[in-house]
Amino acid sequence: MKRTLQDFRKLIRYEAISVLRARWLGLYGVFFAAFTFALLRFGNDPARAAASLSSLVLLVVPMISILYASITWYAAEPFTALLLTQPMSRSAVWLARWASLSLALGGTYLAGTLAALAFEGALYSGTLLLLAVGVLLCLSFVAIGMAVSVCFADRMKGIGAAFALWMYFALVHDALVFAAIHAFQDYPIETPALVLMAINPIDLARVGLLLGLDLSAMLGYTGRILMKFLSGGAGPAITLGGLVVWTTFPFWLGLRRFEKRDL
Amino acid sequence: MTSKRTLSALLLLAIGIGVGPPSERAYASLPPSSASELAVCPDCAISTLSDAISAIAPGGTIRVGPGVYRENGLEILKPLRLVGDGRPVLDGGGAGTILRVRAPDVEIAGLVVENSGSSAIEDRAGIQVLDSSGCRIRDNELRDNHFGIYLGKTRSCVIENNAITGSGRGESAAGNGIHVWYGQDLLILGNALSGNRDGIYLEFVGDSRIIRNRSIGNFRYGLHFMFSNDDEYDGNLFRGNGSGVAVMYSRNIRMTANRFETSLGGAAYGVLLKDISASQLRDNRFIGNTVGAFLEGTTRSRFEGNTFQGNGWALRVLGNTDSNTFTGNSFLANTFDVSTNAGTNLNRFERNYWDGYRGVDLDRDGIGDDAYRPVRLSSLLIERNGVASLLLHSFFFAVLDQAEHAIPALTPETYRDDAPLMAPPPGARR
Incomplete structure (x- = not known):
């Protein structure tokens, strides 16, 4: 354990430097800053802007995180192989890779959005929740992207699988949930539907944001049922906790595969 | 035969006593009184309100000094003014209606009336006015009464600047702040109402104005x-x-320039219109409600210049609603603009501002060149199955809405504003 930490400390410096050197990472941050700024400045309502911004974050952050993690994984494969010839614990290598990618992507997102929000004076509980959810989504999808990549030796297959998985979480899962809700509409399906939300990190993030940003509509038909589960601060707490699980679980799965794999 | 005749005579007599205006009856039984102005205070010669009320001449004024008066069941049967100085407290001790007025032209002002108690059998109130006219109830504070101010069969009364706080025991246990049953020509002005079942409840009330409460x-x-x-x-x-x-x-x-804010919940509406007709909503603001305005069986009414902002649903319009006109309204930052359970639209939407409108205005006349369709597919899906609201703001719903927008198949074709405004009308603040 102690050795792992020592290795990690050594590795993270070089990993972080190599990841942060990527030029278009800056573009990623500027994109969020510009988009947030434009929404707040030229939109006609801060609440509407926050809703649009959350839609964007829910779509873009997972996509970029999973794809970037996957592409980086394959690009760095020779370097990883070289590292592993050294007396180096594999968990340290895995952790350093995840931490540096998370730091780079999460930090860039956070810096870009935070700068624009602060500049427009739009920092309040709703947008702070959005920032936190965005960062957690990033941590989670970096872990998912690495876990997928480590399972495929072939680069194209790996990146393809990562993209397909993003597609599933972003779109297909909700379509299936909707089909299920429709098929079982004569039954009390509120609780199963909530469980179906929890098994998708994007849905988890979205429901948490809804509770923070768009309470009035959420309190409509399903309001009472939802409130029973998520009353008070429980909603955001469940979301944030769920996303932590959605980070550690793929991280652990990927690490197990990485430790056994012949690389 | 004789006994029968006696009986009917007695009966007639009884009816005779019962008939006639209540106030006349009341005067007859009162002791003669002469004072046109009396002062009441805990240390005065007259230390109770009931003594003062029987001693005062009709039309006189009773000045009530500061202190606590533990009285209830007070009956005012002649015109008079009851005016508190230094907020005297009239504590009913939970034993029933505290002040009951059955005479014309009574004024009650500056009192704190509290603790009528509540009962399942009788309607208890802080101040009750029955079968009379011309009353004026102003600047009082009513606390912890079942009903605050109760008017039964009254006309031409003014209820002004009272603060009415209910017992706060929930919808089924609390009474209404101001409760009117049969009323005509009333003015309810500048009152503050909270913790009641209904703030103001009006049943069979006509030609009345409710202003700045x-x-x-x-x-x-x-x-x-x-x-x-x-x-x-x-x-x-x-x-x-x-x-x-x-x-x-x-x-x-006529509903004008009111603010409807933050009514949130499963059946919560800024305004709920049920089986009403020929009415007007003008220049109102609906902000942050689950549903801004709910229309059921509403006909021939006009909605003009209202602002709907940040509601879950700005409008929920049921199919039995027809022949209404919506014009000059602003729809800003609502999750859904309109939802309906109907396949067709029998109302007219024209020249409203919808912030979701994406069309262009090539001739620059301030009116968009394409129609705006305020009913989104996702709102229809949620309308059919409430659990689907878990998918609000999802990419999946966005894709469905876009597809439906391009090729409308499920949303009612006739729900549209053919002349949407490009900018909110001047009255709508952001």
């Missing part, structure tokens, strides 16, 4: 009309009530 945090409705026609409410604030205002089974109600 603040109805906040009542359990059921801020203001409630039942079977009341030709009334007007103007400049009121309704915030955080079960629903803001419910107008039911009424016609010709």
Whole structure:
């Protein structure tokens, strides 16, 4: 354990430097800053802007995180192989890779959005929740992207699988949930539907944001049922906790595969 | 035969006594009184309100000094003024209606009236006015009464600047702040109402005005009309009530420049219109409600210059609603603009500003060149199955809405604004 930490400390410096050197990472941050700024400045309502911004974050952050993690994984494969010839614990290598990618992507997102929000004076509980959810989504999808990549030796297959998985979480899962809700509409399906939300990190993030940003509509038909589960601060707490699980679980799965794999 | 005749004579006599205006009856039984002005205070010669009320001459003034008066069941049977100085407290001790007025032209001002207790059998109130006219109830504070001010069969009364706080025991246990049963030509002005079942409840009330009241945090409705026609409410604030205002089974109600805010919940509406006709909503603001305005069986009414902002649903329009006109309204930052359970639209939407409108205005006349369709597919899907609201703001719903927008298949084709405004009308603030 102690050795792992020592290795990690050594590795993270070089990993972080190599990841942060990527030029278009800056573009990623500027994109969020510009988009947030434009929404707040030229939109006609801060609440509407926050809703649009959350839609964007829910779509873009997972996509970029999973794809970037996957592409980086394959690009760095020779370097990883070289590292592993050294007396180096594999968990340290895995952790350093995840931490540096998370730091780079999460930090860039956070810096870009935070700068624009602060500049427009739009920092309040709703947008702070959005920032936190965005960062957690990033941590989670970096872990998912690495876990997928480590399972495929072939680069194209790996990146393809990562993209397909993003597609599933972003779109297909909700379509299936909707089909299920429709098929079982004569039954009390509120609780199963909530469980179906929890098994998708994007849905988890979205429901948490809804509770923070768009309470009035959420309190409509399903309001009472939802409130029973998520009353008070429980909603955001469940979301944030769920996303932590959605980070550690793929991280652990990927690490197990990485430790056994012949690389 | 004789006994029968005696009996009918007795019966006639009894009826004779019962008939006749209540006030006349009352005067006859009162001891003669002469003072036209009396002072009451705990240390005065007259230390109870009941003594003062029997001693005062009709039309006289009773000045009530500061202190606590533990009295209830006070009956005012002649015109008089009852005026508190230094907020004297009239504590009913939970034993029933505290002040009951059965005479014309009575004024009650500056009192704190509290603790009528509640009962399942009788309607207990802080101040009750029955079968009379010309009353004026102003600047009082009513606390912990079942009903605050109760008017039964009254006309031409003014209820002004009272603060009425209910017992706060929930919808079924609390009474209404101001409760009117059969009334005509009333003015309810500048009162503050909270913690009641309904802030103001009007049943069979006509030609009355409800102006600049603040109805906040009542359990059921801020203001409630039942079977009341030709009334007007103007400049009121309704915030955080079960629903803001419910107008039911009424016609010709004018609703102007009110604010309906933060009514949130499963059946919470800024304004709930049920079976009403020929009414007007003008320049009102609906902000942050689950549903801004709910229309059921509403006909021949006009919605003009209202602003709907940040509601879950700005409008929920049921299929039995027809021949209404919506024009010059602004729809800003609502999750859904309109939802409906109907396949067709029998109302007219024209020249409203919808912030979701994406069309262009090539001839620059301020009116968009394409129609705006305010009913989104996702709102229809949620309307059919509420659990689907878990998918609000999802990419999946966005894709469905876009597809439906391109090729409408499921949303009602006739729900549209053919002349959407490009900018909010000047009245709508952001």
